[in-house]
Amino acid sequence: MQNPILVGIPACTKLISGYIQHATPARYSQALIQGANAVPVLIPPEGERMLPLLERVDGILFNGSPSNIMPTLYGADYDATPDEHDMDRDATTIPMIRAALERGIPMLGICRGMQELNIALGGTLFQEVHKLPDRMDHRSGEGDNEFRFRLQHEVQLSGELARISGASSIQVNSLHGQAIDQLAPGLVVEAVAPDGTIEAVRVEAARSFAIAVQWHPEWEAIHFPDRLRLFQAFGEACAAAHVARMAA
Numbered sequence: 001m002q003n004p005i006l007v008g009i010p011a012c013t014k015l016i017s018g019y020i021q022h023a024t025p026a027r028y029s030q031a032l033i034q035g036a037n038a039v040p041v042l043i044p045p046e047g048e049r050m051l052p053l054l055e056r057v058d059g060i061l062f063n064g065s066p067s068n069i070m071p072t073l074y075g076a077d078y079d080a081t082p083d084e085h086d087m088d089r090d091a092t093t094i095p096m097i098r099a100a101l102e103r104g105i106p107m108l109g110i111c112r113g114m115q116e117l118n119i120a121l122g123g124t125l126f127q128e129v130h131k132l133p134d135r136m137d138h139r140s141g142e143g144d145n146e147f148r149f150r151l152q153h154e155v156q157l158s159g160e161l162a163r164i165s166g167a168s169s170i171q172v173n174s175l176h177g178q179a180i181d182q183l184a185p186g187l188v189v190e191a192v193a194p195d196g197t198i199e200a201v202r203v204e205a206a207r208s209f210a211i212a213v214q215w216h217p218e219w220e221a222i223h224f225p226d227r228l229r230l231f232q233a234f235g236e237a238c239a240a241a242h243v244a245r246m247a248a
């Protein structure tokens with residue numbers, strides 16, 4: 001295929017077999033190929049040196065990860081999970097989100113990716129949602145993947161996300177311990193859980209697709225219409241960005 005639509009995926013820092021490796025679960029690439037008709041490009045978490053890649057891609061999927069964003073990046077004076085960070089990824093994705101928005105590059109955020117978008121624009125996070133009064137436990141629990149990615153609760157949709165999904169509420173999986181506390185300026189909420197937890201946001205003034213969700217639409221995306229529609233809508237925005245990039 002000539003001039004494919006290219007979508008970047010930030011990789012995480014992992015210690016595997018005694019080596020530092022740059023990796024991310026295969027399901028993100030697979031959902032991009034199947035749902036967005038895009039060719040995925042893994043982005044090593046090497047900080048701002050990766051920003052020139054934005055000249056060559058048509059979109060970025062800011063994916064999920066078990067690691068948590070460094071609390072100092074949003075001004076917190078305590079760290080509930082000091083052993084669960086990936087500062088190389090933070091140093092790559094936070095500036096990349098800001099730069100992608102400046103350039104009007106389409107972005108889809110998933111789970112950690114949504115939290116990164118909120119931090120990049122000046123918001124804050126709850127570090128342990130399950131310890132807050134009146135909040136549900138949004139973690140998956142232990143088990144095989146079928147169990148961890150099971151449908152766990154409803155979300156009420158609004159705005160662009162409701163239009164794309166073709167529904168005002170959907171059932172979602174849930175694999176996160178953290179969540180948006182103070183919403184960043186410029187974000188609008190487009191999905192909410194029954195306990196009030198923010199489940200999706202959109203960058204209101206974005207020049208292109210800029211939606212992020214707290215659940216995992218990449219999991220079995222082609223079997224769930226709302227998940228597939230989200231990847232298709234992202235793919236259409238990336239295709240439009242591709243035409244503009246080729247014409248420039």
Ligand SMILES: N[C@@H](CCC(=O)NCCCC(=O)O)C(=O)O
Nearest residue numbers: 064065066067111112176177178
């Ligand atoms: N660590 C953050 C973000 C959660 C997240 O992105 N989870 C993805 C996990 C998927 C997997 O384990 O394969 C939080 O806990 O809120």
